[in-house]
Amino acid sequence: MNTTAYPKDHANHVPAAKVAQNTSDDADWVIIGSGAAGAAAARFLAGEKQQVIVLEEGPWRDRRDFSANMWRTMKNLYRDAGTQVLWGESAFPMLQGCCVGGSTLFNSAICWRTPEDVVDDWIRDHGVGSTISKQKLDANFDVIERELNIKPTDDSVLGHSWVMRRAAEAMGLDGYVIRRNERGCKGAAMCVQGCPNGAKLSMDLSYIPMALNSGARIYTGARVDRIAVHEGKAVYVEASLAPAEPGGRRRILKAHARKGVLIAASAIQTPQLLQKSGLQSPSRKVGEHFQCHPGIGVVGVNPDDNYDYYFGATQGYEVDYRSRRFKVETISLPPELLAIRFAGIGQKLMRGILDGKRLVIWGVQARATAHGSIHHRALLPPKLSFTPNARDLEIFWDGVVEGARMLFQQGCKSVITGIYGMPFEVHSMEELERAKPRLTPGHFNAIATHLFGTARMGADPSNSVVNPRFECHHVKNLYVVDSSVFPTNMGVNPMLSIMGMSKLCTDMLLGA
Ligand SMILES: Cc1cc2nc3c(=O)[nH]c(=O)nc-3n(C[C@H](O)[C@H](O)[C@H](O)COP(=O)(O)OP(=O)(O)OC[C@H]3O[C@@H](n4cnc5c(N)ncnc54)[C@H](O)[C@@H]3O)c2cc1C
Ligand code: SF4
Structure with missing residues (x-):
């Protein structure tokens, strides 16, 4: 051969x-x-x-082929250089890999076992119990976790994620140090660009x-x-x-x-x-x-001078609000992606990005209830359709509110929601709740990566x-x-x- x-x-x-x-x-x-x-x-x-x-x-x-320059990374690793979009009443970017290893090259290495309630739903509503069980899946996770060295993020590389951890511990929330498939993470906070340390x-x-x-x-x-x-x-x-x-x-x-x-x-x-x-x-x-977990951002500015947004595991800590269908995760993004997550234009936007080291940026991963569809078209690009429904919009909002609550708890003077129609920043929970607009899909700046x-x-x-x-x-x-x-x-x-x-x-x- x-x-x-x-x-x-x-x-x-x-x-x-x-x-x-x-x-x-x-x-x-x-x-x-x-x-x-x-x-x-x-x-x-x-x-x-x-x-x-x-x-x-x-x-x-x-x-x-990896680069701190996000455009070069997207060209090298991402499908269609990261330009895929889910179309509906609004347009949501959707990211996937196109290289050996697929999306795992630039994902954040977060590893979660399938929750029991999900397996129960699949068995009850879809009749898959003849072959799928939590027990069989757990046996496989045992093998994979051993082979891929899946373990909680070490405290020494929690870095920017300490802010959420402190908030969760102070507020008694359901917080977790994130488990990841890595060996020798140096907290370079560059998972989405491909790990420079292998x-x-x-x-x-x-x-x-x-x-x-x-x-x-x-x-x-x-x-x-x-x-x-x-x-x-x-x-x-x-x-x-x-x-x-x-x-x-x-x-x-x-x-x-x-x-x-x-x-x-x-x-x-x-x-x-x-x-x-x-x-x-x-x-x-x-x-x-088609279903997904749209990701929405919520941003604070850390008053702590010793804080560095660009140090730590890309995603090291999270708080789970399972019964309310969302999680809030820490995340470190390169400036180019930060610019998308950040609200504002012109000088305001530039000031925010230049102040990057002090930013605390968290992602709300929502377990959306809407269904979309994916269709191949012979002479046209594929039709990728998804519109969050009214319930999903409330889940997005709920996630932003809980993220903001933790940011204020940690002493952030203001929170930037990036929600269309809201003030650029709010300074208290009361101001946030008062500023809630009548929500439509166009109010949120979401990205889909879980499909x-x-x-x-x-x-x-x-x-x-x-x-x-x-x-x-x-x-x-x-x-x-x-x-x-x-x-x-x-x-x-x-x-x-x-x-x-x-x-x-x-x-x-x-x-x-
Ligand atoms: C930015 C980002 C961050 C993420 N972070 C996490 C995380 O931290 N934890 C987590 O659990 N999940 C994360 N995910 C999601 C996770 O990476 C994906 O769910 C997972 O990789 C999907 O696995 P897959 O094999 O279905 O698809 P992929 O990993 O996307 O791989 C599919 C592969 O198939 C190839 N392919 C497609 N069509 C063809 C064809 N016609 N012929 C030949 N090859 C083809 C593609 O090129 C690609 O390499 C993230 C995703 C993204 C985009
Ligand atoms: S060293 Fe950086 S890029 Fe590599 S796994 Fe750790 S956080 Fe991700």
Whole structure:
């Protein structure tokens, strides 16, 4: 087989990575996508001596491609350079990765197990109890947490997150030091640009190398455009390979799957790939029931001169308001993203950004209740639709109010909500409550990074796309292993759940 060693001088974590360059190949399993879902599937199948091919649309990226300059990072790591947008009554940016390791290269490494109430809902409302249980998932989380060194953020690198921790402890709130998949975090606060220290154990530095070392092959720059089905079974996939030389022609790769095809292209690309391949389910649910956790910002200015917003784990602490459907998380953002989160224009905006070191910026992650949809269009960009409903807007507001309450508790003189129609800053909780506008989706400046539900799992084929064994109801040997299959959103960060669910699928495929 014709392969080239890659990457030549990559970080030590990747001793034997190989990138295949064939135009026809076959294996037991063909996996589409190398993010949290695809990398976990590859690691756990290849680790059990199964032949595995991984097809990844994006390129290998490493520390040389990361940059403090957010534009350069977005160009190198993010899908469409970070310009994807969810359209509805307002427009929300949506961020995803397009590189080996997918979004895990620049996520904040927050690891949450799937909450029990979520698994209970899936079993009760979607009939997935024959295969999914909290106990089975927890057994998988035990393995993944050990392999990815998942542990609470060390106090020495909590940095800017101490503000929320102090507030939560003083106010008796449900606060947590965030657990993360990292080894040797130096608190560089640059997770969203890619870890400059190679500390974050993203998939390119963990499960993909493990899979390759167990014999898996990866094709990079390999965009799968079609899943071919014969007599009701998925048999091969067609990928368009990026030209080997600049200006060269794309080649077509046919990757044959002896046992099955696993789609792990994310909750946005998976439904589009099914639609493009003419594999809309009889239930017409592919691309429907899209759910997300919109993230909204709330900002304070810290009176403490010793405080440094640019030191500490990017996200190190959070307070959970589970029954009210939101969490408030600390976050450190580069100035370019700060400018989006920050309210104001002109001098006011510049003063705020230049004062960056003193800012306290927190994100409200809302477990929105609205459903959107994702649709491939042949000659147009995909139709990505989502509009938060009236209940969601109240959840966003509630999150901002609780964030502000903690900021004031910590001595911030003013809070900037960034909500359209509100004063630039408010100086007390009373002023905040008085200034509440009549909320519409356009009042909030939200970003979506947690995405779910577009090929959802269920026992009833008339209401779902895959069965509780992750196999499409309407196509044999075709499995969906990313968060497209999650019947609902979860109210917690999804990466660990995605890996745990992906392993649950491979456990079943291996007959465990
Ligand atoms: C900025 C940011 C911060 C985040 N922080 C956290 C966090 O701290 N904790 C957490 O739990 N979650 C976090 N998330 C979410 C988390 O990273 C994602 O939920 C998770 O990575 C999704 O896994 P996935 O495998 O479904 O998709 P991805 O990780 O996005 O990977 C999908 C891969 O499939 C590839 N692909 C797509 N289509 C094709 C195709 N047709 N052919 C071949 N390849 C294809 C893509 O290029 C991509 O590499 C964050 C996300 C973002 C964007
Ligand atoms: S906080 Fe900094 S050192 Fe720690 S994992 Fe993120 S980027 Fe790496």
